[in-house]
Amino acid sequence: MMKRRYALLACGAAATLAAAGLVAITPPALAATGCTVAYTVQSQWPGGFQSNVSITNLGSPVTSWTLTFDFPNTGQRVTQGWSATWTQSAARVTAASMSWNGSLGTGGSTAIGFVGAYSSANPVPTAFSLNGTACTGSVSSPTPGPTTASPTAPTVPPTTPPTTPPNTGAAPALRVSGNQLQTASGATYRLLGVNRASGEFACVQGKGMWDSGPVDQASVNAMKTWNIRAVRIPLNEDCWLGLSGSPSGATYQQAVKDYVNLLVANGINPILDLHWTHGQYTGNISACADVNATCQKPMPSMQYTPQFWTGVANAFKGNNAVVFDLFNEPYPDASNNWSDMPAAWRCLRDGGTCTGISYEVAGMQDLVDAVRATGASNVLLVAGLTWTNDLTQWLTYKPNDPLNSIVASWHSYNFNACVTTSCWDSQIGAVAAQVPVHAGEIGQDTCAHNYIDQVMAWLDSKRIGYTAWTWNPWGCGSGNVLITDYNGTPTSTYGEGYKAHLLAVTP
Template sequence: MRSLSPRTAAAAALTGAICAAGSLAAGTGSALGALGPRAEAGCQVDYATADWGTGFTATVTITNRGPGVDGWTLTYSYTGDQRLANGWNGRWSQSGTTVTVAGESWNAQLAAGASVQAGAQFTYSGTNAPPAAFTLNGTRCDTGGDPTDPPTTPPPDGPAPELEVSGNRFVDSGGNTVRLLGVNRSGGEFACVQGNGIWDGPMDASSVAAIKSWNVNAVRVPLNSDCWLGLDNVDPAYGGTAYRNAVKNYVTLLEENGITPILELHWSHGTWTGYDSHCETANAECQKPMPDAEHAPEFWRQVATAYKADTAVVLDLFNEPYPNNLQVMDYGQSWACWRDGGPACPGLTYEAAGMQDLLDAVRSTGARNVVLVAGNSYSNDLGQWLAQKPSDPTGNLAAAWHSYNFNYCKDASCWDQQLAPVAAQVPLVAGEIGENTCGHSYVDTLMAWLDARGASYLGWTWNTWDCSSGPSLISSYDGTPTAYGAGLRDHLLALP
């Protein structure tokens, strides 16, 4: 997202990606043998809710305690007027007070000892008592824990997990899968270069506690290359050592709370005054089409040097490249520009660094941190990401994607074409999701799609802006959500 500072929020408009044509071959899982339709030896269901008074999300975690099954259906009943609105990770339906959820084609097989999770959103009035019993394929299930207990707790106190890539997953040092689920904390990309401080709003322990209360385990922190490097156009009080120390202090605070920091280059150098220009200065005072060769690689060499001993820190190379939107190169050439920069970017009026250049700068320091590489067309297009991805000797590379209701790639058909093949090969992080409707119907649908594929996502943004001019999750830094933010908060709270 274009960073929406108080001065620029109302004027911002984002051009999304064109959903490139593609095809997806349906994958098949490994066979489980001759599997019966019935969980004969038992099952367990853990039920959790996030309730806001007139509605709630319900999450059911089903653990098969019997032999493997090929096809599962869970049934339970409410005692009040709870009514199903929508569901994910399963085929949900309701008849009277009875709710049924059946496995999808991709999660229908449930091996012995395996678990599957599905969720749904409901409305209600009056009381919202939990179901008393659950039946899986006709077998009564045990219930895990007390269904009146709080559904989730925030991430534990630190340290944040050390991360690496394993196939299409992030894993911690113990080999456990980690999904990055959280928010963006905008401010570090614009306040410093505008002479208004280093951050936008509080970045102290209480503000992090408010973020953590949403069951957040990752915070993306946009940065400014001019401020980090302490260039002459930045007030020394807000740049150079002062800026780097402020970033370090915030990273430490996040990690102490068990939260993964994602450091990202958002505003960079370079003069572009052609189509889709956002400012006429070379200084890092707005969003540029590509990172610059003059300063961006040095920015990443310094950041990587500072954090190479801390693999709990994730590095996001560049916010939203958009060479495909400049009307100076065709689609194929724009992807070559994206990867290689320099001469591969005809028509660009400054020398660009490509994604390979920035990754090389990081790896030249010996840093093995997980690196995110955003796609083309404001990071909304991943159509050529797999074909053009930079080479990484460590294998700790993941794809970043941004999605808003006003982008081009904004429906399941495009996600299935563009994203699913990427998510099948490398970790997929939707580094920014949001909508400018001040509601959350779009992100609800998107989060369900991402959940089904084990992808990560972070809402834009934990700032108190007008949600219609720049999607804002909160109206107060104590964590009071906007109507849009309530959708993300309730969904995160319903996740285990």
């Protein structure tokens, strides 16, 4: 297990301390002016890395600050940063304060971070300056090699405030502009948060509405301590339409509306995801043969799914803080045993009769049309193939939207096929260059966070949002579980790593 590596720099001479993988310099009495900087290589992979930088002001109070340092090696560069305005000229890196974190009293601290790239090696910087005052002292702390094992999760004390300010007021209304998601004012925005599962299964498994979990103000407050700005809510088609399940029909619908309204009022954008649908499927990789919505089907049905989206769109039209994820994880390519990929892509977009699926399929175009027919202008998420890990032909088979307000939906887990930066660059990056992309589910089934660290670093560099699976206290032994209770206690190490990242990254 790879330990965290720290580079601590402080004013004055130093003595070396090494314990439990920590290499530090402890200075004697500090000068009246100056600073300390802790530079942490949070994670590293071939050609890239993520670093967090903690700054403490030891001098007089300041209302703004500029941190500078030099990379030791040619080829090291900042590709994208947060909580500061980052620039680089040759080896010199400059991070200037934002409006909300510029004031640092004597002893005051703030944390910033960035995603970087390197060519041959990635040594840590050895000298920093704050507003022109050098932080003297140095340390040789080894930079971790490419991540091959689970790193120790970063520790974030409960009292540590977010390094990015939490939302205040209601969640922003959203729209698509080019390849960006924007607020109504034109500011670019990323949906960063979690999935809150159970709306898809509890009503058909005798577990009530939300699997006995709270969806009250206290539970939302717990999410806000993680700086969560988006919650993806999986839904059940039968329960919404009153075809089966308990609660169902109007009672189920009202519970969804109440939770959505609570999230929006707290500055959190809900993503309504159609997860389980009606239609009997007994073909290749069949999860169950039940005609009712008790499992994941390869595609939605023409019989009921347009009706579902008509109802959801009518319920939430006029509230563009709510995003519609039209269908969770299509796999018509699996249903035809991957024998005709163009046919699978046509099935995804156009529906109708699809190889290996016995019921009439509703394509993504049918669902876009159903939503827009209501007059709803909400942003729509549209999935790809192979449980939406495959976006290779997404642009070719993108459904037509008269409002041009479609986002490509992508899911990424450590057990998927596309799990390398080269795959992400060639497949997902090509889509993200033309339309917004949202990673509706990210995770890893090992309870660690080394894989999602790499995914998030890549997504951050492309300014793509993500919602991790899952905000449910099911035990980390099940994998991809972020919390141990609805008070927001993170699991170790998966939840700890994700929480620390959300507290450092900017939307």
